[in-house]
Amino acid sequence: MKVSNRTSEVEYAIRDIIVHAREYEKSGRQIIYLNIGDPVKYDFKTPDHIKQALIDSVSHDFNYYTDSEGLYELREAIVEKESRKGLSITAEDVLVTNGVSEGLDMTMASIVESNTEVLMPGPYYPPYASYVKFYGGRPVEFKLTPDGKPDLEDLISKITPRTRALCIISPNNPTGEVFDHKSLKQLVDIAAEHSLYIICDEIYDSLVFDGEFTGIGKVAKDSPVILLNGFSKVYLMTGWRCGYICMNSNCSKLENIRNNIPKLARVRISTNLPVQRAAIAALRGPQDHIPMMVSKLRRRRDLVVKRLNQISSISCNVPKGAFYAFPKINLSSRWKNDKHFVLDLLNETGVLTVHGSGFGSNFGTDHFRIVYLPQEQILDEAMDKLEHFVNGPAK
Numbered sequence: 052m053k054v055s056n057r058t059s060e061v062e063y064a065i066r067d068i069i070v071h072a073r074e075y076e077k078s079g080r081q082i083i084y085l086n087i088g089d090p091v092k093y094d095f096k097t098p099d100h101i102k103q104a105l106i107d108s109v110s111h112d113f114n115y116y117t118d119s120e121g122l123y124e125l126r127e128a129i130v131e132k133e134s135r136k137g138l139s140i141t142a143e144d145v146l147v148t149n150g151v152s153e154g155l156d157m158t159m160a161s162i163v164e165s166n167t168e169v170l171m172p173g174p175y176y177p178p179y180a181s182y183v184k185f186y187g188g189r190p191v192e193f194k195l196t197p198d199g200k201p202d203l204e205d206l207i208s209k210i211t212p213r214t215r216a217l218c219i220i221s222p223n224n225p226t227g228e229v230f231d232h233k234s235l236k237q238l239v240d241i242a243a244e245h246s247l248y249i250i251c252d253e254i255y256d257s258l259v260f261d262g263e264f265t266g267i268g269k270v271a272k273d274s275p276v277i278l279l280n281g282f283s284k285v286y287l288m289t290g291w292r293c294g295y296i297c298m299n300s301n302c303s304k305l306e307n308i309r310n311n312i313p314k315l316a317r318v319r320i321s322t323n324l325p326v327q328r329a330a331i332a333a334l335r336g337p338q339d340h341i342p343m344m345v346s347k348l349r350r351r352r353d354l355v356v357k358r359l360n361q362i363s364s365i366s367c368n369v370p371k372g373a374f375y376a377f378p379k380i381n382l383s384s385r386w387k388n389d390k391h392f393v394l395d396l397l398n399e400t401g402v403l404t405v406h407g408s409g410f411g412s413n414f415g416t417d418h419f420r421i422v423y424l425p426q427e428q429i430l431d432e433a434m435d436k437l438e439h440f441v442n443g444p445a446k
């Protein structure tokens with residue numbers, strides 16, 4: 052029986068690769084998982100006060116459907132956070148979603164149609180391209196300079212009358228790049244000049260190791276900025292699925308989408324009420340897990356980047372935020388492509404990473420992505436295995 056053509060190009064390399072890992076595990080061998088960016092699967096645990104808020108909500112019968120836009124009190128707490136980062140919003144400009152993933156889906160659903168294009172920095176986090184394709188559009192990647200800044204000339208050359216939006220993900224998945232104030236301002240100016248929506252994903256906003264994080268709000272002024280953010284990474288609530296969309300309140304051009312997205316939210320009824328109450332506790336409660344997380348991650352990043360750059364056929368930029376490294380590999384004649392490399396690495400050593408081409412064939416190819424969330428001892432073991440594998444004899 053037929054399935055829709057629309058879904059044929061939907062892919063998510065980060066999870067698609069797990070099919071191969073399951074095969075490997077069937078043979079009784081153990082895998083070192085460096086593929087999924089879920090800190091809660093490692094030694095980063097949801098803070099107790101957030102867990103307690105969830106438990107209290109469930110036991111006090113907060114178990115019903117809630118407003119489609121989200122709990123008003125949570126929307127107010129989100130305003131407090133995002134205003135501190137510089138964005139101009141009120142609770143009416145916030146809509147709570149089932150993770151950033153749903154927020155991204157609703158945003159693309161509202162903006163993209165056939166024959167439209169969406170710009171995104173290459174390499175990209177796969178759902179950005181998948182949702183654009185799903186809604187009939189075309190993802191268009193723009194280049195980054197070697198020091199990780201947007202290549203403005205390349206970006207401008209790719210704007211056409213069909214371009215609808217410009218995506219920014221900072222800190223970035225998979226590269227760990229963080230755009231500075233100047234780059235963000237340049238991107239916002241270009242988008243405003245060409246009447247493009249600016250879709251900015253700041254899910255890793257507090258996970259920055261070097262230098263300052265600048266929120267898009269700091270440069271947004273009256274531009275059509277749609278901010279996506281959530282609780283998965285910084286508040287260690289991956290499995291609870293909670294995120295949000297914010298619309299710059301200074302921008303009158305956002306009026307149509309401001310009315311459209313809540314319609315989509317009403318169709319899916321609401322998000323999880325106990326989790327929304329826990330999210331209020333996350334935003335308004337103690338924040339001390341964040342600096343602890345950042346310093347643990349910094350040590351793990353330093354270890355991984357140092358070890359990677361000691362391997363002669365691998366080179367890796369220093370990621371400034373999030374928890375991913377995106378090394379380049381010289382494939383020589385030993386591996387056909389980066390996916391072959393990643394599968395060979397898995398089959399020979401049990402180390403599971405993700406092939407770079409899964410993050411876009413233009414800029415992801417010849418790379419692989421490593422999640423450096425595990426403890427140092429495990430990362431060291433994985434790096435030993437990787438080094439031995441890469442330096443080993445060709446088969």
Ligand SMILES: Cc1ncc(COP(=O)(O)O)c(C=O)c1O
Binds near residue numbers: 176252280282293
């Ligand atoms: C850039 C980016 N946006 C969104 C997500 C997904 O977020 P959520 O768990 O809130 O759906 C991820 C997860 O890895 C991500 O890296």
